Amino acid sequence: MAGIELIISSICNATFCEVPYNETYQAPDSLAEKDTNFMSLMKEVNGKNIKVTTYNNTPLSSTELENGTVVGKGVAFTILNILRKKFNFTYEVVLPTKNFELGAKISDDSIIGLLNSSKVDMAVAFIPTLLPYREWVSFSIDLDEGVWVMMLKRPKESAAGSGLLAPFNDLVWYLVLAAVLTFGPCITFFTRVRSKLITDDEGVLPLKPSFWFVYSAFLKQGTNLSPEANTTRVLFVTWWLFMILLSAFYTANLTAFLTLSKFTLAIETPKDLYQKNNRWVASAGSSVEHVVKTEGEDLYFLNAMISSGKARFLSVAGDKDFLDFVKKGAVLVKEQTVVDHLMYNDYISKKDVEESEKCTYVVAPSAFMKKQRAFAYPVGSKLKGLFDPVLTQIFQAGILDFLKRSDLPSTKICPLDLQSKDRKLRNSDLIMTYMVMVAGSATAVAVFGAEVFIKRYVSGKLNKNKKSKRKKSKTGKSLKSHDDSRPPPYDSLFGKNPKFNVETTRMKMINGREYYVFETSNGDKKLIPARAPSSFLYRSDK
Structure with missing residues (x-):
């Protein structure tokens, strides 16, 4: 219950209740003087009309025209209305000529320009507290930490590859190819x-058979090479063994990728924008433009993309135009916050579209960058000392975080991994098969x-030379070499192959099994099973 009482007390102190004072407590002279100045500022602001400026940064701050009057909207003006009820003042919205935080020149085209020229009393917007800005304006307490993110179109396939x-x-692929x-x-x-x-019966394996052995084993096929030496074996x-392990890892990882792989993006950090030379856009006159163009900032390396046209800072009527x-x-x-609202509004607008x-x-x-944000006043403004205590109570109560996400669902909007369990193979997954x-x-x-x-x-030229040499040979006969390590053809038992002597075929029992024994033309003996199922292929009477 203590936590709830603290929240209610903070909201009460920030809105309708008077500033809490303990009359029985005797404050030191410095605190008493501070309280006196605070009360005098309250009386000075009471009933006064102050001029405020803002810019379109929905949902944090925006304006609408109602009955010919500019009315402020968004989280920033919700906080301003709390201050208005607290200190009983009215306000008038003065817009800059351009929707800029800081223009090229310190003039009426930006919020910082209006504050620096004291044409307004306060900037009701979440402005980053950059060091160069502090030279021209005075900031309130830090209201939140602004996080700038990169929003891109969802790719159809993961950046991990096809x-x-x-x-x-x-x-790994290059090393496998090299192997x-x-x-x-x-x-x-x-x-x-x-x-x-070493001198033995095994000779040299030529390059061509060796290469085809490696290639066929790579595709998990057999070979007719029969090495005899232990080294070659x-x-x-x-x-x-290398191919067995490689194929096992490949099969397992391919299955995992097609079913359980995490979706990745090609652009994940600001360095990816620069290294992959990807186009990107941001608001003109914003803190992003100032940080990228300021030498010494962490993101100054992106300045080179401006001259090449890959980075553009645009001035648009609404963020939806981006x-x-x-x-x-x-x-x-x-x-x-702006990106979350853009994605959510785009999501709910697609009513007749499939969920996927x-x-x-x-x-x-x-994140692209992170900066502290606050309201701003002209340098030396008295409103800072009056509003900061209340803004501190609003910040500590968590009211700002609640207001920024009050229009959004509690779940993450369109996460990177959509957790789709019924993933089907797409044509992009099989593009390599076509290649x-x-x-x-x-x-x-x-x-x-x-x-x-x-x-x-x-x-043709080589054959002519060989023919001339054959004529000079003594025997005049050419011996045809044949590989007896291969099994005989099926028609060898039917007299259609002169290489086998079928007439000498006879039956013989070897290890309890019957075999046809016949002699080849060079005198070698071959065996064919007589009762195995495959022997029916050799029977001439079936």
Whole structure:
């Protein structure tokens, strides 16, 4: 209950109740003098009409024309009305000629200009307390911390990448490509070195078979190479283990990306704007423009984007006009409260749109900048000493935070991750499959053209030389080599293949199983199972 009493007491003290004084307490002379000055200021302001200025920054501050009179709206004027009821004064709104906080010149085109020339008594707006501003105006107590965010159009896909490339970053893909291109020559190199140091039956594996072994294993296919040396076998096993682990990680990460991956943006920090040279806009004459153009500020590096046209400071009638630039790909830099209201109003305006399509915009996770904000007075104004105690009580009671979000829902508006559980694969997820098909087909056409060129124009000359050498050979016969490590063709048992001697085929029991035993043309013996299901493929009577 103590907390509730404190809140009620703060609201009461800030609005309708008199300034609390303890008559029994004997204050020191300094406090008594301060109280005397405070009471005299109250009497001076009582019934007085003061001039205030503001600018359009909905919902924090704005104006409307009612019956020919400019009426202030927004959170700032709600606070001013509390002060008006407290001290019994009236006010008149004087607008600057431009919707600027600070213009190019200190004149009537901005709030700071009106205050510096003492044409108004107070600025009812949340103005950042920048150090250069303090040279021209006097600020009240800090009312809140303004957070400027980056609002951009929600992309259709995450910045992590397209579906097939997303599991690994660019460095991993480059290293995998390097491994595929270099491991084949490594096998050839080691077998060549081994053949020179150790003399055995295994020769050198040429570069072409080694490369195709690496490529086929990369696609998880088999090979007809049968290494005999332990060194070569270890190399083969090493590559197979590498591909097994790589494919396991890739499959697991691809599944996680397509189902549970966190949505990321390409623009998350102000440095991303500069590094990726992305277009962005902000209000003209605002503190953002002043910070970016002031040398020595943290965001001064963005000043280079102004000359290139990537950064623009625009003067618009309403903040809603900025949405047209955001739809075209630009990033909007604005206060978080303003952006939240823009996104919420845009969300509720889409009544006939599917729920998944209502969140058109999104806010970057990192803030653009943070600055303290306050009301402002002319330098030496007496209103500062009168209003600051009440503004302190309003701030401590949390009334400002409540007013800024009173028109917004309690949940986060259009968060970065929409928590969609029924995600379906989009065409963008499979774009790499189409690129692989196109690249593979183009490569096949290029290789085909190269083969035609080599066979017809390059190999033709070599064949002529070979024919002349064959005529000089003694035997005049050419021996055709064949690979007996492969299984015989099915038609070998039916006399259609002269390479196999079918007439010598006989039955033989080996380890309890029947086999057809026949001899090849070079004298080797081959076995074909007689009772296995696959043996029916060899039976001529079925």
